[in-house]
Amino acid sequence: MDxxxxxxxxxxxxxxxxxxxRNTAILFLIPNFLGFLIFIVYPVLKSLYISFxxxxxxxxxxxxxxxxxxxxxxxxxxxxxxxxxxxYTLVTVPLSIFxxxxxxxxxxxxxxxxxxxxxxxxxxxxxxxxxxxxxxxxVLANYGPVNQFLMTFGMENPPQWLSSTQxxxxxxxxxxxxxxxxxxxxxxxxxxxxxxAELYEAAKIDGAGVFKRFTKVTIPxxxxxxxxxxxxxxxGSFQVFDTIMAMTQGGPGRxxxxxxxxxxxxxxxxxxxxxxxxxxxxxxxxxxxxTLIQFIGQRKWVNY
Amino acid sequence: xxxxxxxxxxxxxMSGLLAVSALAGCGNSGDPKGTTAAPGTQSGSQGETKGQTxxxxxxTLNFYAWLxxxxxxTKLAEAYKKDHPxxxxxxxxxxSADYETKLITAFSGGADIDCFAVASPPSLASYVAxxxxxELDELISSTKTDISGSQATIDATKIDxxxxxxxxxxxxxxxxxxxxxxxxxxxxxPDGDWTWEEYAEIAGKLTQGExxxxxxxxxxxQPTSMWWRVPxxxxxxxxxxxxxxxxxxxxxxxxxxxxxxxxxxxxYADRAGEAGADYTGAFLTGKYGMMYNGDWVIEMxxxxxxxxxxxxxxIAPIPHWEGEKPMTVGAPATLQVAKNxxxxxxxxxxxxxxxxxxxxxxxxxxxxFPAWTSDAIVKxxxxxxxxxxxxxxxxxxxxxxxxxxxxxxxTASNVVKEExxxxxxxxxxxxxxxxxxxxxxxxxxAQ
Numbered sequence: 001m002d003x004x005x006x007x008x009x010x011x012x013x014x015x016x017x018x019x020x021x022r023n024t025a026i027l028f029l030i031p032n033f034l035g036f037l038i039f040i041v042y043p044v045l046k047s048l049y050i051s052f053x054x055x056x057x058x059x060x061x062x063x064x065x066x067x068x069x070x071x072x073x074x075x076x077x078x079x080x081x082x083x084x085x086x087x088y089t090l091v092t093v094p095l096s097i098f099x100x101x102x103x104x105x106x107x108x109x110x111x112x113x114x115x116x117x118x119x120x121x122x123x124x125x126x127x128x129x130x131x132x133x134x135x136x137x138x139v140l141a142n143y144g145p146v147n148q149f150l151m152t153f154g155m156e157n158p159p160q161w162l163s164s165t166q167x168x169x170x171x172x173x174x175x176x177x178x179x180x181x182x183x184x185x186x187x188x189x190x191x192x193x194x195x196x197a198e199l200y201e202a203a204k205i206d207g208a209g210v211f212k213r214f215t216k217v218t219i220p221x222x223x224x225x226x227x228x229x230x231x232x233x234x235x236g237s238f239q240v241f242d243t244i245m246a247m248t249q250g251g252p253g254r255x256x257x258x259x260x261x262x263x264x265x266x267x268x269x270x271x272x273x274x275x276x277x278x279x280x281x282x283x284x285x286x287x288x289x290x291t292l293i294q295f296i297g298q299r300k301w302v303n304y
Numbered sequence: 305x306x307x308x309x310x311x312x313x314x315x316x317x318m319s320g321l322l323a324v325s326a327l328a329g330c331g332n333s334g335d336p337k338g339t340t341a342a343p344g345t346q347s348g349s350q351g352e353t354k355g356q357t358x359x360x361x362x363x364t365l366n367f368y369a370w371l372x373x374x375x376x377x378t379k380l381a382e383a384y385k386k387d388h389p390x391x392x393x394x395x396x397x398x399x400s401a402d403y404e405t406k407l408i409t410a411f412s413g414g415a416d417i418d419c420f421a422v423a424s425p426p427s428l429a430s431y432v433a434x435x436x437x438x439e440l441d442e443l444i445s446s447t448k449t450d451i452s453g454s455q456a457t458i459d460a461t462k463i464d465x466x467x468x469x470x471x472x473x474x475x476x477x478x479x480x481x482x483x484x485x486x487x488x489x490x491x492x493x494p495d496g497d498w499t500w501e502e503y504a505e506i507a508g509k510l511t512q513g514e515x516x517x518x519x520x521x522x523x524x525x526q527p528t529s530m531w532w533r534v535p536x537x538x539x540x541x542x543x544x545x546x547x548x549x550x551x552x553x554x555x556x557x558x559x560x561x562x563x564x565x566x567x568x569x570x571x572y573a574d575r576a577g578e579a580g581a582d583y584t585g586a587f588l589t590g591k592y593g594m595m596y597n598g599d600w601v602i603e604m605x606x607x608x609x610x611x612x613x614x615x616x617x618x619i620a621p622i623p624h625w626e627g628e629k630p631m632t633v634g635a636p637a638t639l640q641v642a643k644n645x646x647x648x649x650x651x652x653x654x655x656x657x658x659x660x661x662x663x664x665x666x667x668x669x670x671x672x673f674p675a676w677t678s679d680a681i682v683k684x685x686x687x688x689x690x691x692x693x694x695x696x697x698x699x700x701x702x703x704x705x706x707x708x709x710x711x712x713x714x715t716a717s718n719v720v721k722e723e724x725x726x727x728x729x730x731x732x733x734x735x736x737x738x739x740x741x742x743x744x745x746x747x748x749x750a751q
Contacts, residue, residue: 056434071747076743076744076747077748141576142573142576143574160573163527163572163573163576163729164729165731249528250722251722252576252722252726252729252731253722253723254722269714270712270714270715271430
């Protein structure tokens with residue numbers, strides 16, 4: 001007995017420094033972690049639970065199994081919103097990153113006053129979406145500046161940007177690209193500036209031209225940053241809400257309805273929390289699948 | 305005076321009765337919500353206890369409303385307490401955006417609520433569906449409460465033929481017209497009784513010119529809202545979940561589209577987006593002969609004119625359909641007694657005060673548009689107001705609700721709004737619109 005106790009005490013003494021450190025660490029982590037548990041983990045699990053119920057926010061929830069999920073796939077608005085989401089992602093993500101790279105390359109040159117341009121390109125990101133929405137709806141109005149411009153160049157029937165089902169989603173996509181490309185550019189610029197200049201020198205000595213140096217040095221060295229942008233943009237694009245809310249409210253008809261807007265309507269207009277949670281979980285699954293695909297795909301093209 | 309005294313006595317008697325029954329251990333003990341207690345059984349025993357209780361017994365009422373209404377209900381409660389010194393009213397005001405959520409949470413948590421306000425009939429209907437609202441017919445007849453001043457709205461907001469709420473404020477639609485446009489076209493001003501057909505005809509006569517200087521006869525839509533439905537509302541079609549009423553809504557949509565197609569008002573697409581929301585701004589340009597609008601527009605136009613805008617306008621009653629009775633509509637906000645109110649009679653007495661003639665006077669003094677109308681209210685409303693000339697049309701029309709007591713109304717009207725916007729844009733014909741709406745209502749409205 002005595003011996004055993006002694007060993008324990010010894011061990012305790014030995015580890016007391018480590019333990020003290022661990023306790024400090026836990027103390028530092030607790031506030032954040034509690035917040036995470038209460039405001040993220042609990043709601044996430046709870047909404048999964050709710051998604052199997054018919055619940056209007058008051059009174060008893062009725063357990064209905066997977067009926068919410070079954071109904072989803074018969075719901076034409078859900079289908080339309082889903083395809084709008086896919087369209088939106090496929091258009092905005094590649095274009096905003098491509099343009100982001102171009103802008104980053106331009107911003108990387110040593111021109112006087114380049115700082116000003118960096119700020120200008122980044123501005124849309126920190127501007128209120130409501131303000132952006134008002135400005136762009138005015139700019140894209142049927143007799144707005146864009147169409148006036150097109151008409152002076154002889155276009156007789158310029159697009160009805162926001163008031164036709166044909167163009168509305170494209171208009172929203174244009175604004176989204178405009179808004180996010182500056183943000184991408186700033187992140188990509190940081191990536192560009194992290195590329196070792198010696199690599200370019202070596203390539204130059206080996207006789208690589210501007211284009212070769214771009215494809216064989218810049219792109220591979222930038223690929224981790226591009227990958228980061230890609231993942232962030234993709235997740236962001238599936239969660240697009242404010243742009244839609246500020247510009248079209250899902251209209252005309254359902255032409256710009258997307259899943260997050262649909263969740264919002266079902267939950268906070270219709271008070272159908274169960275159904276809205278089911279949609280949220282389907283959206284979560286979609287994002288998860290797309291992100292997994294990207295993480296698997298990255299092995300082929302991202303250099304670390 | 306006698307009536308009020310009787311009401312007060314009843315309230316006191318009931319509070320006494322409730323106290324006694326609480327001591328006796330309350331019959332329906334297994335049911336904390338008291339849902340099994342029919343209102344009838346309570347008032348049946350009223351006569352027996354009357355006279356036993358009485359005196360100035362203290363009554364406390366818990367009242368819930370949203371923050372925007374803090375000022376008005378504080379004033380109403382003060383006025384009420386002058387005659388009812390024994391009543392204490394605990395006012396609970398919740399941030400307006402969170403009101404519905406908070407109220408739902410409070411109800412499900414079993415909070416002490418005696419009476420509460422809601423902003424619209426559909427939300428009233430959802431509380432009735434959740435069994436949280438006290439049915440008022442018994443109390444209205446037993447206390448002989450006068451509801452004639454808001455009869456049409458009360459009739460339109462009955463649920464299964466029963467009264468659950470009393471409206472305290474509403475709005476009122478009428479036609480605003482630009483006198484200069486009428487003068488330029490040599491058309492006499494509309495005054496009094498007219499039909500929608502005549503409205504369209506006059507809109508045609510007022511329409512003049514081409515291009516940027518074109519003057520349109522009418523503006524009866526706003527892309528962010530559902531104004532186009534108002535003509536349907538004027539014949540009582542307020543709920544698109546009823547098929548015949550949906551047809552009336554589609555008639556109204558086609559009426560709106562035809563005005564555009566005929567060139568009497570701008571194409572729907574031209575005013576889409578934020579730009580279309582500024583209807584007063586559009587009207588003030590002087591390029592529109594008529595638009596229908598609600599009581600709020602008068603303040604907007606008058607203050608713009610005070611700021612130097614030029615606009616020579618007046619108002620006319622909202623038209624009606626051939627063969628229908630003239631009637632205007634509004635979106636009422638209502639007061640109700642909670643099902644689990646400790647003291648339903650006292651709560652009812654308070655809400656009937658707020659929604660009745662005396663309450664209306666106080667509402668009016670505070671720039672609210674009361675749901676109660678009477679000659680006195682019309683007189684008071686018009687007093688001291690010089691513009692527009694025929695301001696009495698805001699208040700002297702029969703006013704009914706343009707919003708049904710249907711918890712699914714918001715969902716349904718959103719669907720209709722989306723699909724009808726395609727009809728108004730000319731992207732979808734009426735048949736497709738109706739079919740899509742019907743299909744979507746079947747799958748999207750909660751069952």
